Amino acid sequence: MSPVIIAGSSHPGMALSIAQALGAKVLFPVVEKFPDGETHVVAPSINGTVVYVQTMHPYPNEMLMEMEFTADLLKELGAERIVAVVPYLAYTRQDTRHMDGEGIAVKTMLRMLEKAGVNDIVSVDLHLHRLGLQELSGMTSIRIHEVSAVDALAKESGRYLKKPVVVGPDAESERWAKRAAELLDSHYDVLEKNRISPTEIEIRPKTLDVKGQDVLIIDDIVSTGDTIKKVVESLRAKGANKIAAAFTHGVLSGEDAAAGLYRAGATYLISTNTINNEFSRVDVGPVIAQKLKEIL
Ligand code: R5P
Numbered sequence: 001m002s003p004v005i006i007a008g009s010s011h012p013g014m015a016l017s018i019a020q021a022l023g024a025k026v027l028f029p030v031v032e033k034f035p036d037g038e039t040h041v042v043a044p045s046i047n048g049t050v051v052y053v054q055t056m057h058p059y060p061n062e063m064l065m066e067m068e069f070t071a072d073l074l075k076e077l078g079a080e081r082i083v084a085v086v087p088y089l090a091y092t093r094q095d096t097r098h099m100d101g102e103g104i105a106v107k108t109m110l111r112m113l114e115k116a117g118v119n120d121i122v123s124v125d126l127h128l129h130r131l132g133l134q135e136l137s138g139m140t141s142i143r144i145h146e147v148s149a150v151d152a153l154a155k156e157s158g159r160y161l162k163k164p165v166v167v168g169p170d171a172e173s174e175r176w177a178k179r180a181a182e183l184l185d186s187h188y189d190v191l192e193k194n195r196i197s198p199t200e201i202e203i204r205p206k207t208l209d210v211k212g213q214d215v216l217i218i219d220d221i222v223s224t225g226d227t228i229k230k231v232v233e234s235l236r237a238k239g240a241n242k243i244a245a246a247f248t249h250g251v252l253s254g255e256d257a258a259a260g261l262y263r264a265g266a267t268y269l270i271s272t273n274t275i276n277n278e279f280s281r282v283d284v285g286p287v288i289a290q291k292l293k294e295i296l
Contacts, residue, residue: 003083003296004046008054008070010063014087014273015053017285022292024051031066041069045077049296052118053085057251057275060090064109068116075117083120083296084113085288087274088249092127092136093221107139114140122291124149124274124284125220125248129172147291149272152282153218153246154180160268161214161244167235169193169203169219169227176218180246184216191231203230211239222247222271225257229264236265244268248284250277 002024007015009031019026029043039062052070056063071082094105113121120143128136128146137144157164163186168177170193181188192204217231228245235243243266250271252258258269258279273280 003049003051003292006043006046006050006052006070006074008052008063008066010057010066011053011055011087011273011276013276014055014085014285014288017273017283018051018053018085018289018292021286021289029070031070039065039069041066041073043070043073043077046074047078047080049081049083050074050079051083051085051292051296053087055087055274056090057088057249064090064112067118068112071113071116071118079117081119082117083122083292084118085122085292087124087272087284087288088251089121089123089126093129095127095136096130106136110136110140110142114142118142120145120295122147122288122295124272124288125176127220143295145291145295147284147287148176148179149248149274149282149284149287150176150179150218151183152284152287153248153270153272154183154216156270156281157216157244157246157268158184161216161242164214164216164242164244165189165208165210166216166218167191167208167210167231169217169231173219176220180216180218191234193227199224199226201226201230203227203234205234205238208238210235212241214242215240215244217243217245217266219245219247221249221251222257222261223251223253225252225254225260228266229260232261232264232266242267244270246270248272249274250279251275252277 166188
């Protein structure tokens with residue numbers, strides 16, 4: 001039997017895409033704000049397993065609070081298992097203590113969701129730079145499942161680029177760069193990135209020969225755009241032909257993030273719809289639905 005899908009307020013389109021792939025029905029809880037800013041949720045009573053879809057951008061804190069209230073309410077109203085589909089899982093970059101007293105926010109977030117009754121999380125291309133999936137899952141009892149958008153991103157880039165060299169901005173992006181290169185029957189390399197602060201990075205270009213060639217840059221998140229911008233600049237300096245940047249999560253903080261990439265010399269931007277933006281050319285609903293079929 002198809003599961004019931006509950007659509008959080010952040011991304012009803014994603015809930016519908018998943019439901020269509022599963023032949024399931026979507027229910028929309030009422031989510032309102034009281035005049036003082038408190039969240040007010042009215043949800044249907046569902047027994048058994050519920051799939052709850054909520055992405056965490058924009059306004060990650062607001063979206064998290066809505067998830068807390070909704071999950072707790074769904075459990076109280078009869079749900080036995082809550083599978084939260086969180087296409088963009090915020091806070092995953094805060095996964096370690098860089099200085100005394102700093103919070104490991106991803107752990108706190110998972111504990112909050114666990115307490116509210118979430119049993120599983122399905123997400124896309126998780127930011128697993130220091131921790132592996134098992135370590136992230138080991139933080140709480142929540143089972144965390146990951147799907148990847150790389151196949152679809154690589155396929156989409158093929159409409160625009162000719163046998164591109166694939167470049168990842170840092171060592172952690174290697175898993176995506178390698179996969180994209182395999183699919184495009186090309187080769188890949190990863191650059192060296194050093195993060196000086198949340199807003200400052202340094203990229204060390206490699207002696208990669210891209211002269212006259214199309215290039216596909218691939219990464220999980222574009223936030224300020226600085227990482228990709230530096231990569232684009234160095235590829236332009238090396239005489240690359242067309243440069244496309246493909247990224248799963250278009251956080252695109254600040255008004256200038258995407259414009260800055262074009263100014264640096266990127267000619268095509270491709271993102272998925274884990275967060276809706278004007279570059280969301282890839283729908284991850286079907287790949288999430290496939291994972292749900294496996295785990296439900
Ligand atoms: C970090 O290591 C990620 O994989 C991304 O490269 C990073 O989050 C991008 O951030 P920004 O666009 O602000 O440089």
